Amino acid sequence: MRKLSFGKAINEALDQEMERDEKVFVLGEDVAKMGGDFGITRGLWKKYGDKRVKDTPLSEAAILGIANGAAMAGLRPVAEIMFADFITEGYDQLVNNSAKIHFMFNGTVTCPLVVRTANGAGFHAAYHHSQTPEAWFLNVPGLYIVAPSTPYEAKGLLIASIRDDNPVIFLEHKLLYEMEGEVPEEPYMVELGKARVRKEGKDATLIASQRMVYLALEAAEELSKEDIQVEVIDLRTLFPLDKDAIFDSVAKTGRVVLVNEAPKTGNYVNEISQTINEEMFEFLKAPIKRVTGLDAPTAFAPKLEEYYLPHKEDIIREVKEIVEY
Amino acid sequence: MSYPKDFLLNLYKTMVRIRNFEIMAEKLFLEGELPGFIHLYIGEEAIATGVIADLRKDDFITSTHRGHGHMIAKGANINRMMAELYGRTTGYCKGKGGSMHIADFSIGVLGANGVVGGGLPIAVGAGLGIKMKKTDQVVVAFFGDGASNTGAFHESLNFASIYKLPVIFVVENNKFASTATTKETTSIENISDRAVGYGIPGITIDGNDVITIYETAKEMIKRAREDGGPSLIEAKTYRIKGHFVGDPELYRDKKEVEEFWLNEPIRKFEKKLVEEKMLNETEKRKIWEDAQKEIEEAVTFAKESPVPNNEDALTDLFVNDSGYDY
Ligand SMILES: Cc1ncc(C[n+]2csc(CCOP(=O)(O)OP(=O)(O)O)c2C)c(N)n1
Numbered sequence: 001m002r003k004l005s006f007g008k009a010i011n012e013a014l015d016q017e018m019e020r021d022e023k024v025f026v027l028g029e030d031v032a033k034m035g036g037d038f039g040i041t042r043g044l045w046k047k048y049g050d051k052r053v054k055d056t057p058l059s060e061a062a063i064l065g066i067a068n069g070a071a072m073a074g075l076r077p078v079a080e081i082m083f084a085d086f087i088t089e090g091y092d093q094l095v096n097n098s099a100k101i102h103f104m105f106n107g108t109v110t111c112p113l114v115v116r117t118a119n120g121a122g123f124h125a126a127y128h129h130s131q132t133p134e135a136w137f138l139n140v141p142g143l144y145i146v147a148p149s150t151p152y153e154a155k156g157l158l159i160a161s162i163r164d165d166n167p168v169i170f171l172e173h174k175l176l177y178e179m180e181g182e183v184p185e186e187p188y189m190v191e192l193g194k195a196r197v198r199k200e201g202k203d204a205t206l207i208a209s210q211r212m213v214y215l216a217l218e219a220a221e222e223l224s225k226e227d228i229q230v231e232v233i234d235l236r237t238l239f240p241l242d243k244d245a246i247f248d249s250v251a252k253t254g255r256v257v258l259v260n261e262a263p264k265t266g267n268y269v270n271e272i273s274q275t276i277n278e279e280m281f282e283f284l285k286a287p288i289k290r291v292t293g294l295d296a297p298t299a300f301a302p303k304l305e306e307y308y309l310p311h312k313e314d315i316i317r318e319v320k321e322i323v324e325y
Numbered sequence: 326m327s328y329p330k331d332f333l334l335n336l337y338k339t340m341v342r343i344r345n346f347e348i349m350a351e352k353l354f355l356e357g358e359l360p361g362f363i364h365l366y367i368g369e370e371a372i373a374t375g376v377i378a379d380l381r382k383d384d385f386i387t388s389t390h391r392g393h394g395h396m397i398a399k400g401a402n403i404n405r406m407m408a409e410l411y412g413r414t415t416g417y418c419k420g421k422g423g424s425m426h427i428a429d430f431s432i433g434v435l436g437a438n439g440v441v442g443g444g445l446p447i448a449v450g451a452g453l454g455i456k457m458k459k460t461d462q463v464v465v466a467f468f469g470d471g472a473s474n475t476g477a478f479h480e481s482l483n484f485a486s487i488y489k490l491p492v493i494f495v496v497e498n499n500k501f502a503s504t505a506t507t508k509e510t511t512s513i514e515n516i517s518d519r520a521v522g523y524g525i526p527g528i529t530i531d532g533n534d535v536i537t538i539y540e541t542a543k544e545m546i547k548r549a550r551e552d553g554g555p556s557l558i559e560a561k562t563y564r565i566k567g568h569f570v571g572d573p574e575l576y577r578d579k580k581e582v583e584e585f586w587l588n589e590p591i592r593k594f595e596k597k598l599v600e601e602k603m604l605n606e607t608e609k610r611k612i613w614e615d616a617q618k619e620i621e622e623a624v625t626f627a628k629e630s631p632v633p634n635n636e637d638a639l640t641d642l643f644v645n646d647s648g649y650d651y
Contacts, residue, residue, distance in 0.1 A: 034504040057474035057510040124360035128439030300423030301412030307635040
């Protein structure tokens, strides 16, 4: 099959959705003429023009508020926030409007908005350009959170997100943009709220998303040499959580390590841990473990950043510990 | 220019030192020596130099992602700046911040924000503090034209105005916010017009003319010191280099850049100085050589400085050790 980069797969999803539905439009800083800071919206402005691909002033609060308004007025905005760290500038609009509109007005109005944003550490941009924000949204009922790890899923999940009538935060890990993978040319959807088993195993379950999926797979590969068979689940959608996929795996392995690059305290994966604890306790053979970023801002110096991030070795250590528990 | 030669040459030296720091930073980055991102102040040196020339050491400034020039003009240690670009323990943030976050609180730099607009309310807060403590310090907030489109800008001007705070807002209008031109993203021709909406003086000046900048800033600083309240100075300049080092600059014509090179602030000032016989070839060469030497020494200092230890990734999160076990 044809190969495409993660970034190009997203671009194709946007293009095909804009082609299909003229209510879909794109807005954000530098997204039109320049095609975005990471080049993801390249070519769309040429094809669809000013009306549907809008460069905005530097004002995230306005971008997200305007996206809400346009969504309520019947359009399907796809807003780009250059770095996930800047979502905080428009956080109010997501928390107090996007998430609550359908609920507050008894389903009489929808807010079909997608917020695409680049997240993650690993390219030495320090603490204002490196964060992974899913936990910021998890405690806000009313928002979907999507976080693909492959080009195939990036395209399919974005198309599904655009077509969905709920507001979706769509996270794109900066270090995955260049990754190549097979992507069908025609439009297709990957169902929201469904995880994928990336590798089967019987001894322990690793649950991860985005770049951390690859760390988990590497760890699993190495553990298999020591005859420890690890199952790796790629969440793909962080909310709503695919409990079935997780519970099936836990029922099989009884051991879980959760992996995420945001800080440990208040980490998104803590919610998964508690869900398993409440609903699958009798299957657990060992405590649930987590491998996360450190409880500190991401520092600039490559050595510090590297230390901050989860490592394959950390995953291997935790898996061994619970296997021997 | 009826100023003493010393004073004028000091302005020139500061601009030359900033320029040389930036030339070196660019070179090192392109050679792959420096990690991260670097935003250069080349072509904008006159603004920080002219404004800060009338500030005292105990006056405050807030800086930005394009902040090296603000730091040098405020009297920062170049060795520690370069060490920060290298991510070393001797750097201003001990390697935790990098280019976008170099600040020195001991000389009144209240941080450098990677989030555009973040410095504006901080400057206002410092202004409020000054007023409450009844000192005669002032605060200068440096920021770009892009930042002037954020809510933080408008809320800060209004707040500073109603409490009559000693804050001088200096917008460095370099015609771009990343790849977007100011023209396309800003509702008016002169950003200083926005001052009207907040009942404070707004002035647009040539941001490449260090003397005009100095004189305008001096007047606004005096006003602020004497409890006359805030003001907005718009210094019109041009971002000669890319948004960051390595920017392919597809959004503008190379010709336009060449034209602006002819009007760059150092050459412009140099011409004046030579005309008025304040600067001769020998003096000029010495100033450039001294600056180059200073930067080269800073690079040596940085390279010889230790890289941080892993544990440094966790230190200083809280005042005192909270006892929290990570
Ligand atoms: C809140 C926020 N939005 C977007 C960015 C990405 N960004 C960094 S610098 C920049 C342009 C800033 O323009 P301006 O304020 O004019 O300053 P200049 O870079 O021209 O000096 C942008 C969009 C950011 N750092 N922070």
